[in-house]
Amino acid sequence: RHEQLLVTGADAVTFIENFTTAKVSDLLPGAGCEGFFCDARGWVIDLVLIRRTNDGLVLRMGPGRAASLRSHLDRYHIREDLELLDQSEGLRSLLISGAAASRWLENHFDQSLPATPANFAEGLLTAAVGATPVPVRLTLIDWYGQGGFLVETTAGEQLVAALTAAGLPQVETGTVLAWRLHRGWPLAEDIPEKTLPQELGLDGRAICFSKGCYLGQETVARLDALGHVNRQLMLLAVAGEEPVALGAAVVSGDTQVAVVTSAAAATDDAGWLALAILPLKVASEQSLTVAGRSAEVLRFTTAEDSSE
Incomplete structure (x- = not known):
């Protein structure tokens, strides 16, 4: 929502x-x-x-x-x-994503698909033959990787039911969250005061x-003239299978340097992913921990990574 x-x-x-x-x-x-x-x-x-x-x-x-x-x-x-x-x-958002997303939408949306991220089209989406067309706003986004379309409508329940009946598989919320963390796309919870x-x-x-x-x-x-900031949003890989709690302390040596703002289980079942705004000076350190568990900084994926 x-x-x-x-x-x-x-x-x-x-x-x-x-x-x-x-x-x-x-x-x-x-x-x-x-x-x-x-x-x-x-x-x-x-x-x-x-x-x-x-x-x-x-x-x-x-x-x-x-x-x-x-x-x-x-x-x-x-x-x-x-x-x-x-x-x-009454507004509802859905994500239609994947390698076949564009092809499917071309056959079910009555307008030309937007080709540039953040561009959009408004029209009718008909999930299957005989289904009632649903008015939507369709926006191309890359917040979760390539090939993603944000679908917004005030007929959310009707559209979800139609997409489910049409056989589109639903992805677990945790998986979508992991995609977002890999891309480094911040939501409100990742933007604390004084950011x-x-x-x-x-x-x-x-x-x-x-x-x-x-x-x-x-x-x-002024920050642009200085050429850099002292801290930045980063992706952490956290060891262990236990969930990482929001607000968990990120520690360098014996000093807390940040808190976790978003977390999700890694899609490869190898530990957890977390977002935090870290001081740049600790990003390459080997002694980072999250809630006492070892952690390391990963690079965010890019559009080029997602298209491979």
Whole structure:
């Protein structure tokens, strides 16, 4: 599940441009991008999927996040011609992924599939012959690896039933979580207070360093000028079969350096995976432990890895 804000009106795009690290003014209808929303100090409020429609912008965020982001934006909304509408009620998200996902959707979705990550199409999805078409928004994403499509609809139960009846296999939630950890895609729980955008490792896709002023830009630009941050979101391989608890301490030597924000069993049955924001100086150390169990830093998979 997720939440959604619709920003409409003549000033919708220029207004949001002033509050996100992304260059949303370049988006055409049907295109999208990811962007950080920051406070005046440059600390991340949320990482948001931003999509341009004919009416304005659709902002997608995690559960329980729409109200706080809307409140943040409303504080600065004075005379601009725009509305901020919470469209979260009844919204459901599904992931259709895998090597055959595109081919299946080409036969069951009545619009051309988006070919660029974060781009989307709105149309009808018919899961099987004789099934009732379901209106959906279909977005190409790579948060869980290549070949993934985010399907959003207000007819979630109907669509799930139709996809199940059509024989599409369902993947365990833990497996999908492991895919996300391998990709290093952060959700709200991976972004603690006082986190800076560059600490999440998405500079090339969620931050435009050449755009005009926006809230928090001074901090982002200063970090860019320095050339590095002191800590960053990293993937840990943790030994042992016991689950890794959220909030578990990551220790280097005798010093706690971070806490686990997300965790999942490794898909190869070799221990557990965990995300944590670690100081760069400890990333290569051999003495890392998580809740007393040995751990090592792994590199995130890339689009090239996923396409092999």
